[in-house]
Amino acid sequence: xxRLIKNEFKKLFSRKLMYxxxxxxxxxxxxxxxxxxxxxxxxxxxxxxxxxxxxxxxLKSTDYKxxxxxxxxxxxxxxxxxxxxxxxxxxxxxxxxxxxxSDTVYLALNEINQNTYGLNKDSKKLQEAQxxxxxxxxxxxxxxxxxxxxxxxxxxxxxxxxxxxxLKSIKDKNTVEEIKQTIEMSKITQQTLEWRLEKNITYDNSxxxxxxxxxxxGAQSVKRLENKENRTKExxxxxxxxxxxxxxxxxxxxxxxxxxxxxxxxxxxxxLTNEYGIxxxxxxxxxxGTIVSNEFQKGTIKLLLxxxxxxxxxxxxxxxxxxxxxxxxxxxxxxxxxFIGGIIYGFDxxxxxxxxxxxxxxxxxxxxxxxxxxIKILCVLPMYxxxxxxxxxxxxxxxxxxxAIAIPILGYMVSDAINxxxxxxxxLKYFVTANWDLSVYLFGGQGIAEGLNFWLSIAIxxxxxxIMLVVAFIVFKKRDIKNV
Amino acid sequence: METDVLSCEGIYKNIHRKPIxxxxxxxxxxxxxxxxxxxxxxxxxxxxxxxxGLQKLSKGTIKINGFNVEDNFEKAIEKxxxxxxxxxxxxxxxxxxNLKLVSNLYKGITKSRIDEVVKLVGLENRIKDKVxxxxxxxxxxxGIAQAILHKPNLLILDEPTNGLDPEGMKQVRELxxxxxxxxxxxxxxxxxxxxxxxxxxNKICILQNGEIVEQSNLEDIKKEVSKGEYVVEVDNPxxxxxxxxxxxxxxxxxxxATRDEIPEIISKLVKNNIRLYxxxxxxxxxxxxxxxxxxxxxxx
Numbered sequence: 165x166x167r168l169i170k171n172e173f174k175k176l177f178s179r180k181l182m183y184x185x186x187x188x189x190x191x192x193x194x195x196x197x198x199x200x201x202x203x204x205x206x207x208x209x210x211x212x213x214x215x216x217x218x219x220x221x222x223l224k225s226t227d228y229k230x231x232x233x234x235x236x237x238x239x240x241x242x243x244x245x246x247x248x249x250x251x252x253x254x255x256x257x258x259x260x261x262x263x264x265x266s267d268t269v270y271l272a273l274n275e276i277n278q279n280t281y282g283l284n285k286d287s288k289k290l291q292e293a294q295x296x297x298x299x300x301x302x303x304x305x306x307x308x309x310x311x312x313x314x315x316x317x318x319x320x321x322x323x324x325x326x327x328x329x330x331l332k333s334i335k336d337k338n339t340v341e342e343i344k345q346t347i348e349m350s351k352i353t354q355q356t357l358e359w360r361l362e363k364n365i366t367y368d369n370s371x372x373x374x375x376x377x378x379x380x381x382g383a384q385s386v387k388r389l390e391n392k393e394n395r396t397k398e399x400x401x402x403x404x405x406x407x408x409x410x411x412x413x414x415x416x417x418x419x420x421x422x423x424x425x426x427x428x429x430x431x432x433x434x435x436l437t438n439e440y441g442i443x444x445x446x447x448x449x450x451x452x453g454t455i456v457s458n459e460f461q462k463g464t465i466k467l468l469l470x471x472x473x474x475x476x477x478x479x480x481x482x483x484x485x486x487x488x489x490x491x492x493x494x495x496x497x498x499x500x501x502x503f504i505g506g507i508i509y510g511f512d513x514x515x516x517x518x519x520x521x522x523x524x525x526x527x528x529x530x531x532x533x534x535x536x537x538x539i540k541i542l543c544v545l546p547m548y549x550x551x552x553x554x555x556x557x558x559x560x561x562x563x564x565x566x567x568a569i570a571i572p573i574l575g576y577m578v579s580d581a582i583n584x585x586x587x588x589x590x591x592l593k594y595f596v597t598a599n600w601d602l603s604v605y606l607f608g609g610q611g612i613a614e615g616l617n618f619w620l621s622i623a624i625x626x627x628x629x630x631i632m633l634v635v636a637f638i639v640f641k642k643r644d645i646k647n648v
Numbered sequence: 649m650e651t652d653v654l655s656c657e658g659i660y661k662n663i664h665r666k667p668i669x670x671x672x673x674x675x676x677x678x679x680x681x682x683x684x685x686x687x688x689x690x691x692x693x694x695x696x697x698x699x700x701g702l703q704k705l706s707k708g709t710i711k712i713n714g715f716n717v718e719d720n721f722e723k724a725i726e727k728x729x730x731x732x733x734x735x736x737x738x739x740x741x742x743x744x745x746n747l748k749l750v751s752n753l754y755k756g757i758t759k760s761r762i763d764e765v766v767k768l769v770g771l772e773n774r775i776k777d778k779v780x781x782x783x784x785x786x787x788x789x790x791g792i793a794q795a796i797l798h799k800p801n802l803l804i805l806d807e808p809t810n811g812l813d814p815e816g817m818k819q820v821r822e823l824x825x826x827x828x829x830x831x832x833x834x835x836x837x838x839x840x841x842x843x844x845x846x847x848x849x850n851k852i853c854i855l856q857n858g859e860i861v862e863q864s865n866l867e868d869i870k871k872e873v874s875k876g877e878y879v880v881e882v883d884n885p886x887x888x889x890x891x892x893x894x895x896x897x898x899x900x901x902x903x904x905a906t907r908d909e910i911p912e913i914i915s916k917l918v919k920n921n922i923r924l925y926x927x928x929x930x931x932x933x934x935x936x937x938x939x940x941x942x943x944x945x946x947x948x
Contacts, residue, residue, distance in 0.1 A: 171752050178741050467736035467794070470700045471753045472726040644663075645702035 168473060168481035176451065176485065185447050186496065189440075193500040196432055196439050197508045212251055219244035228281040238281055242274045249273075259304050261367040266316055269304075272297045309366050317357045324350050345387070352383045359417050371423040375413040382410030408521040415519050415528045423516060429505020430513040433498070434536050437544045440497045445551055445576050447493050452486035453555035453568035456640075460563040466645060479560065479640045483633070486556050490548050494541060523608030543603035546625040550600050551576055553629055557636040586613045599624040652711070653678055653802045653834040654699065659708030661694055661858075668694050670858040671708070676834045676851070678801065681824070683849035683866075684838040691858040692838040693733060696806050699836075700730050712802060729800035729833075731808060735791020739780040743771060743790050746779060747797060754798045762797065769793045769823060785816035789823070796827060803827065803835045809844050821848050877930035878903045878910065883923040891920055902930065 176182060219240050228237035246269060253259040263269050276297055279290035303311055327347050334340055356376045359365060365372045385406035389399055415421075423430075432439050456479070459465040468478055506514065518536040520529045531539070551572045559568035579597040586592045593599075593613035599621035604611060611617060655675040661668045669691050676682045686692050697703040699710055701721050710717040715724035737746050747765070751757035766775050769789040779787065788808060795803060808824070809817040825848045828835050839845050842852075846866070854862040880901045882888055888901040892913065895902045905913060910927065917924055 464736045472722045
């Protein structure tokens, strides 16, 4: 057996095809890393200029002296001024993000415009407003972002106090609920503002700043759904996802973990099968789909079959080689990603662990990158093995490489589409596509359909594997080698 | 003591219910070279595929070195070397790598054995080249090298001279004769052309429509086809007729005589001042005998 396997490898690695595949791997790794490296900041700047031109056009076609157009004019003028101000600062600067996040600057500009063009303009108020804006501008220019946060925090606290006061006097049940909800939301904002001060997180595009936004979205969604009775399936899913998003963001903020670029080489390595899965699948299918049929097409199968080895041994050695090839491709991708990503982003990025949320224990799980990557790869391994086995079986049964390659690749492409119909066709949950990706069960996750669990999925995959192999081995053993 | 290296007993093969091989039996002993002759479609290649396990028997038994091919394939095939149809070669590998692959499948084939075989088939200068660059004759020779690498005692070659030019055919024939002699192999060669291999074979099996129509030693066939006639080429055949009272065919005279009488006849003619150019035995060729037996090249 080992002699047969050794020979299969020798044949495989003498083919030019393999070297083409290795070059594709390196190319894909470089592309994937560079793609995530390109900054999006310039796009933002372009958008601002486009908006500016639009507001300008609108202003020219509007007359603020006409009563019915006055308020619209003021609104547009304020937006115009704000956009112009944003352009003064670098794209993605804290000033820009702050202006997007808070209405402080907008209100100040609006007051100026109200008193310049408004129907009830007042020169005294205008002066006051201008002075106020001037102060804000000075603070923006000086880089004193913390003072803005403190301002916001104070306003927020006042708001909460105001609503709590209101609660005491209102009896209507619905209104009470509404106000309670508002208070909860404000408290979330208060939490994030306190974090900004405490952890020194500016309004820039940094990782932690984005985590604060994620926390806000997640926490708001959780609060909204938490007390709701009879959550629908979609709502339940949203609740779980939000809980996860919120908890993970909170972990990063509280532990002050700074990641320069979230979607860097580390992300690609951790989620290796997301980025390179299609390559691994196609390459493995190409190998398995040609390993038997090529020998039939070239007639070299006769050379193998007239040697002192049973047909079962010959076929089994080819199957083993096909499966080992999956691992070879995965390992090469890991190495390529590690080194190419490491060279582009620095190898330090791989030291930051991955953070996941476990739904079973409702707690945060911290996993080193390589371990996280390995778990994820193990989870999709059933899919890879089954697709490769399908290609191998088709290659053996049809002796036609094209069919043996095309059908499994097609199956891989449409597997997600098939899974959509699970809700309508109940029996589909026993189909292989619903079970071959075990990553849904990770960290306390649920199966694609009701009634599925981790061990059942593995059992279903095994049944499919055995059926395909048994058919392939019987056909191969019984086959008469026809005269060419 | 001579044992059967290969023995086939009453083998049948049906393909899609159509009988292709209809109960043939034959055997090969050590040192014998069997010519397996038949027109295209007679079932030569199918018989060979049955012997080496590429197709399953419908009925009958095949034993190689005493092992049944169906029940004990791995033992039976161990000391067999074959080329079926075309030499099975990996075109993208070098000749040497092709041999290396074969050597990996057996225990104890050393590097020096590979070199020895390469030398035997005369490929030492081109063995490192890719097979895709080889000529047909070179591929045929590499195929033979592949077949004999593990020192088989039975060599089965299916149409080894197919597609070769006369020079290539001659080389292959010589190689087979050399192998049978030096490596003491039993050899089975199939061909649709008797003339091509009659010089190397010492046993002939004629197959037609899945049945053996003639099976005998080459010597016996040769005796059978001898007619006891001699052709004498002279300047004046008419005069020969007067002296010996024989038939005339154009410029030649046909003499009925035994081999022992020939020297006397020659001296008689010389004494009569007849200019004698040549005397040859008039035998029908094996080809003719073969055609007579098989009744032409008809395929059912």
